[in-house]
Amino acid sequence: MTAPIRENLSGLDLRAEIDRLRKDRNAVILAHYYQKPEIQDLADFVGDSLELSRKAADTDADVIAFCGVKFMAETAKILSPEKIVVLPDMDAGCSLEDSCPPEQFKRFRAEHPDHIALTYINCSAAVKALSDIIVTSSSAETIISQIPESQPIIFGPDRHLGGYLNRKFGREMLLWPGVCIVHEAFSETELLKLKAQHPEAPVAAHPECPPHIIDHADYVGSTSGILQFAKNFPGDTLIVATEPHIIHQMEKALPEKTFIGAPGADGNCNCNICPYMALNTMEKLYLALRDLQPRIEMDEELRLAARKSLDRMLEMASGTVGKGDLGRA
Numbered sequence: 001m002t003a004p005i006r007e008n009l010s011g012l013d014l015r016a017e018i019d020r021l022r023k024d025r026n027a028v029i030l031a032h033y034y035q036k037p038e039i040q041d042l043a044d045f046v047g048d049s050l051e052l053s054r055k056a057a058d059t060d061a062d063v064i065a066f067c068g069v070k071f072m073a074e075t076a077k078i079l080s081p082e083k084i085v086v087l088p089d090m091d092a093g094c095s096l097e098d099s100c101p102p103e104q105f106k107r108f109r110a111e112h113p114d115h116i117a118l119t120y121i122n123c124s125a126a127v128k129a130l131s132d133i134i135v136t137s138s139s140a141e142t143i144i145s146q147i148p149e150s151q152p153i154i155f156g157p158d159r160h161l162g163g164y165l166n167r168k169f170g171r172e173m174l175l176w177p178g179v180c181i182v183h184e185a186f187s188e189t190e191l192l193k194l195k196a197q198h199p200e201a202p203v204a205a206h207p208e209c210p211p212h213i214i215d216h217a218d219y220v221g222s223t224s225g226i227l228q229f230a231k232n233f234p235g236d237t238l239i240v241a242t243e244p245h246i247i248h249q250m251e252k253a254l255p256e257k258t259f260i261g262a263p264g265a266d267g268n269c270n271c272n273i274c275p276y277m278a279l280n281t282m283e284k285l286y287l288a289l290r291d292l293q294p295r296i297e298m299d300e301e302l303r304l305a306a307r308k309s310l311d312r313m314l315e316m317a318s319g320t321v322g323k324g325d326l327g328r329a
């Protein structure tokens with residue numbers, strides 16, 4: 001359980017204090033699109049998992065305050081080991097990471113020795129260390145298209161993203177049975193009702209959604225892909241089937257358009273707020289910058305092992321590794 005904040009911070013201008021500490025600490029604040037609007041608004045950079053990894057690898061700040069979930073902050077530490085990486089709430093986990101304990105994943109790999117492991121970034125550092133190539137939702141298609149069709153693949157931990165890629169690329173990857181509890185909660189029945197009310201509105205969906213939601217989507221892509229689609233589609237109303245905090249960026253960039261979060265079974269989109277991302281608050285970000293805690297620490301051997309599969313992603317996502325240049329870790 002998350003420890004309660006014991007100090008009284010009510011008299012503080014948190015925004016101003018965070019700004020002051022950011023300068024004092026030479027810190028960069030990175031935030032995912034699923035963070036609360038007030039955190040997105042003060043971040044130095046807001047992005048999807050791939051963009052945030054690239055920023056973490058490139059920054060010359062001394063401190064990275066990562067407003068996202070633990071696997072993202074761990075990724076920043078793996079790529080920038082000399083930096084102090086703080087996560088406002090260390091309990092900000094992920095159901096996909098939880099679904100894939102490293103020991104079980106190791107056994108699964110051992111049962112399929114001819115398969116390479118293509119693994120979604122939403123996993124622990126230990127699972128990254130057991131993988132050959134990491135993908136994000138924005139890099140998965142570029143990377144999979146570089147893997148020879150004859151190469152058998154294990155894909156984990158998201159069975160919906162893996163299933164989507166299997167259907168799109170005609171592959172038969174073996175899928176780990178994990179799901180994102182947030183995207184799993186969209187209701188097809190409620191989505192169809194909403195579509196009937198807005199027959200002109202396209203649906204943009206994240207590939208973590210189950211197939212009965214993807215089947216109704218006009219666009220499927222990462223958070224940054226969905227944001228791009230929102231900017232480019234010709235109409236004025238869009239139904240958004242991903243975590244609803246991304247709508248904040250859409251409303252800022254496109255105030256003339258209407259964005260409607262896809263509903264859960266109760267008919268509204270509140271059940272699709274990621275409970276892990278929501279643990280980060282302005283108060284906790286302030287304390288993390290002030291105390292430089294909670295801090296990501298990692299065993300160096302584990303970090304180096306996990307780094308290989310992440311480096312492979314960064315290379316392949318920018319197209320610098322050619323077809324056929326693949327092997328097991």
Ligand code: 13P
Nearest residue numbers: 048049050136137222223
């Ligand atoms: P992207 O932002 O990379 O699309 O990933 C979404 C997600 O699941 C974050 O947890």
Ligand code: SF4
Nearest residue numbers: 069094095180182274
């Ligand atoms: Fe994990 Fe889903 Fe939350 Fe993303 S939205 S952090 S995949 S639980």
